[in-house]
Amino acid sequence: MMGSEFVMFSLTPMLIGVFASVACALPGNFLILRRQALIGDAISHVVLPGIVVAFLVTGIVAAVPMLLGAAGAAVVAVILIEAIKRLGRIEPGAAMGVTFTTLFAGGVLLLEQSDTSSVHLDVEHALMGNLESLVWLRATGWESLVDPSALGGLPEELPRIAVVCSLVIILTLLFWRWLKISTFDEEFARASGLPVGMIGMGLVIMAAVAAVAAFDAVGSIIVIAMFICPPAAARLMTNGLGRQVLWSVGFAVMSAVLGYILAGYGPLWLGSENAVSAAGMIATVSGVILGLACLFGPHRGRVGARAEG
Amino acid sequence: MTPLLDALLLNAGYNAALVAIGAGLLGFAAGAAGTFLFLRKRALVSDAVAHATLPGVGLAFIAMVWLGGDGRNLLGLLAGSAVSAAIGLFAVEWIARRTRLAEDAAIGAVLSVFFGLGVVILTVVQTMSAGRQAGLEGFLLGSTAGMLFQDAVVIAVGGSLAVLATWVMRRPMTLVAFDAEYAAATGVNVPRIDLVMMGLVMAVTVIGLKLVGLILIVALLIIPPVTARFWTERSASVIWYAGALGAAAGYLGAAISASAPDLPTGPIIVLVAAGLFLVSLFFAPARGVVAAVLRHRRFQRRVHRRQGLLALARNEPIHDELTLRVLRDAGLIRADGVATETGRAQAAKIARDERRWNVAREVHQDTGLTGRYDGLTPIEDVFAPDEIAEFDRRIGGPRSVVEGA
Numbered sequence A: 001m002m003g004s005e006f007v008m009f010s011l012t013p014m015l016i017g018v019f020a021s022v023a024c025a026l027p028g029n030f031l032i033l034r035r036q037a038l039i040g041d042a043i044s045h046v047v048l049p050g051i052v053v054a055f056l057v058t059g060i061v062a063a064v065p066m067l068l069g070a071a072g073a074a075v076v077a078v079i080l081i082e083a084i085k086r087l088g089r090i091e092p093g094a095a096m097g098v099t100f101t102t103l104f105a106g107g108v109l110l111l112e113q114s115d116t117s118s119v120h121l122d123v124e125h126a127l128m129g130n131l132e133s134l135v136w137l138r139a140t141g142w143e144s145l146v147d148p149s150a151l152g153g154l155p156e157e158l159p160r161i162a163v164v165c166s167l168v169i170i171l172t173l174l175f176w177r178w179l180k181i182s183t184f185d186e187e188f189a190r191a192s193g194l195p196v197g198m199i200g201m202g203l204v205i206m207a208a209v210a211a212v213a214a215f216d217a218v219g220s221i222i223v224i225a226m227f228i229c230p231p232a233a234a235r236l237m238t239n240g241l242g243r244q245v246l247w248s249v250g251f252a253v254m255s256a257v258l259g260y261i262l263a264g265y266g267p268l269w270l271g272s273e274n275a276v277s278a279a280g281m282i283a284t285v286s287g288v289i290l291g292l293a294c295l296f297g298p299h300r301g302r303v304g305a306r307a308e309g
Numbered sequence B: 001m002t003p004l005l006d007a008l009l010l011n012a013g014y015n016a017a018l019v020a021i022g023a024g025l026l027g028f029a030a031g032a033a034g035t036f037l038f039l040r041k042r043a044l045v046s047d048a049v050a051h052a053t054l055p056g057v058g059l060a061f062i063a064m065v066w067l068g069g070d071g072r073n074l075l076g077l078l079a080g081s082a083v084s085a086a087i088g089l090f091a092v093e094w095i096a097r098r099t100r101l102a103e104d105a106a107i108g109a110v111l112s113v114f115f116g117l118g119v120v121i122l123t124v125v126q127t128m129s130a131g132r133q134a135g136l137e138g139f140l141l142g143s144t145a146g147m148l149f150q151d152a153v154v155i156a157v158g159g160s161l162a163v164l165a166t167w168v169m170r171r172p173m174t175l176v177a178f179d180a181e182y183a184a185a186t187g188v189n190v191p192r193i194d195l196v197m198m199g200l201v202m203a204v205t206v207i208g209l210k211l212v213g214l215i216l217i218v219a220l221l222i223i224p225p226v227t228a229r230f231w232t233e234r235s236a237s238v239i240w241y242a243g244a245l246g247a248a249a250g251y252l253g254a255a256i257s258a259s260a261p262d263l264p265t266g267p268i269i270v271l272v273a274a275g276l277f278l279v280s281l282f283f284a285p286a287r288g289v290v291a292a293v294l295r296h297r298r299f300q301r302r303v304h305r306r307q308g309l310l311a312l313a314r315n316e317p318i319h320d321e322l323t324l325r326v327l328r329d330a331g332l333i334r335a336d337g338v339a340t341e342t343g344r345a346q347a348a349k350i351a352r353d354e355r356r357w358n359v360a361r362e363v364h365q366d367t368g369l370t371g372r373y374d375g376l377t378p379i380e381d382v383f384a385p386d387e388i389a390e391f392d393r394r395i396g397g398p399r400s401v402v403e404g405a
Helices: A004-033 A038-058 A063-088 A092-113 A123-128 A142-146 A157-174 A176-184 A186-191 A196-218 A220-235 A241-269 A278-296 B002-008 B014-039 B045-051 B053-066 B074-098 B103-127 B149-178 B180-185 B190-212 B217-228 B235-259 B265-283 B289-313 B321-329 B341-363 B385-395
Strands: none
Touching: A004 A038, A004 A142, A004 A157, A004 A176, A004 A196, A004 A220, A004 A241, A004 A278, A038 A063, A038 A092, A038 A123, A038 A196, A038 A220, A038 B103, A063 A092, A063 A196, A063 B265, A092 B217, A092 B265, A123 A220, A157 A176, A157 A196, A176 A186, A176 A196, A176 A241, A186 A196, A196 A220, A220 A241, A220 A278, A220 B103, A241 A278, A278 B074, A278 B103, B002 B235, B014 B045, B014 B149, B014 B190, B014 B217, B014 B235, B014 B265, B045 B053, B045 B074, B045 B103, B045 B190, B045 B217, B053 B074, B053 B103, B053 B190, B074 B103, B074 B149, B074 B190, B149 B180, B149 B190, B149 B235, B180 B190, B190 B217, B190 B265, B217 B235, B217 B265, B235 B265, B265 B289, B289 B321, B289 B341, B341 B385
16 A cells, blocks of 8 residues: 555545645634634635636636636625625625525536536536546656656646645744734734734635635535634634644644545445545545544533533 | 426426426425524524535435335435434534534534535445436436426425425514514523424425535525515515515526526526525615615705705805705706805705704703704704794894894
8 A cells, every 4th residue: 555556546636635624724723713614615615606717718627717717706705795795784694695605506507508518627526526536647656756757747736735735834824923813802903003804804815715726626525624624623622722723734634644545445445446535535534523522622612611411 | 488488387398397386385485494594693504404415315325225225216315315414403503502613613514524425425326336327416406307207296295395384383483583582581482493493494405405406405595585684674574575585586497497408407596596686685675775875865965955055044155066966956056056045045944943953952951852953854843833932032033144144
């Protein structure tokens, strides 16, 4: 399992899964604390119309236009939610529900109406991703990691998600204090002259970038699961924000690696020949981790909650 | 246009007619049940419930094949989806109540994890020999093309039952949705009603799976109630408005979808509902955007008219374009800006009322009366004639309204 076959078929998808999970889990920490957990859900739904429109405009399935289309759709969605909330005086949850379902429905309709049979673009792919297909065929073994010609054959999703993941890490570290203060005490942050609105918007944009990049590689299930499950589980493990973020990164990596292995090799161990969906399994593992944290996490209870009697 | 007309008039085949009627009934039940969710501010819980149906569908298929039956039996699949939806709903409630995670985190976690598990199970189904033509993907976005007659019957009957249940439960649910504390005080068992409400939502979700699909069914629960709020302020009628809007979206959407190929049922129904929402957002009589803009314009003109008249009374020049236009339109000033006869009369009256108000605020220190001084309420509406006469006495004898004129 650790030989050349592993490097060829499993190393790259696993790494992509890890990078995507971490990139989503980091902003997820702050979204959860700000009670904006479902923003990730909304963003990952509206990415579909974005990439469909990008495809219809450019006529090709290429990464850059699709990323731009998806990012554009995410921005449009945020503006629409805000507009519906203000114009119609509707509570945020409902405004979000109206917006993302409508945009998603529009995306599906566009997809069905346009001729995409020649290209690999369909709803199921958008939902479930295609992690298993991101293999590194030019690799011959571990030594390929230092072989430039083999490295040239890496699936292009890997460097992209790696860059986005590093970007998210750097931004989180750079704006750590700002994020922390504005998340826990918005009034104090405003009084100290921090641009609270800008920080909030920046966080949503960072989440959108992470979602779009991860979506491209792994589909929207992982995106939503990773925005929420690892940070939520981490929240039940500790009271410190720094430790929570570290826990969440650990949980995200664990979900990605364990999920991928279970999906690829688990059925073999059970005597079946076919692997199951890796994206689905990664989401499932993150859910199991959250479930365990809910049952046994040292800080699972509400502060000041009465003992159950 | 003819195929669409045929479909609308239920002439496009027996199945299509049954599906359209079923979609209408389902839309009604969804709109009505969704109203309670919306008013309880729990609209997105239904999204978790909907996504949580997927593992149940897959497991039900596997179980039915194992037992030697036809895995595609819709009733069996729906029963399976109901079980896993109930587990998902329970998980949301449990996480939100027993841990310190907020409800939105619980919703997102359940939604994504159950959906992920469902996808894993679907890939297992696809590797089964009976699973290749299972068509379970149809549950993601709904598909009515090639639907069996008995499936259409299931949807129509299920829709009717859901409407009936809404009708039976309407009073306690309305009470809880609008004022849970009052309901509890009058002896209503709020948790139980909440449970019934979620059960109804779950039923709607499950029945709608084949029609709208689990990703978009939440739209049918959210959009019609949100739309209905634009049309009425009365608690009892919101539900029926929402039901009617949902029924219209379901019926029209199913008919449009049946009229041409490549028009997937679920997305079309959602887009029809969204269209109704947009129309309401802009053109609803009281709460619509257009009505609000008109109201604002009217208010603005009244303020400008008053300011203009006061300026006339004080013989001050008016520079503001809008003020000049308002006064000119009302025939209070001539084109060159000089006050007309009516203009002078009204200016004099407004200046006199201004003095009366000043006195009134000295006499009545309580804000109950003088709080209504906003410059736009005529003083005759607030005080009786004898009180106004008293103010006039205090102001003193007649003087020239425009000093030094």
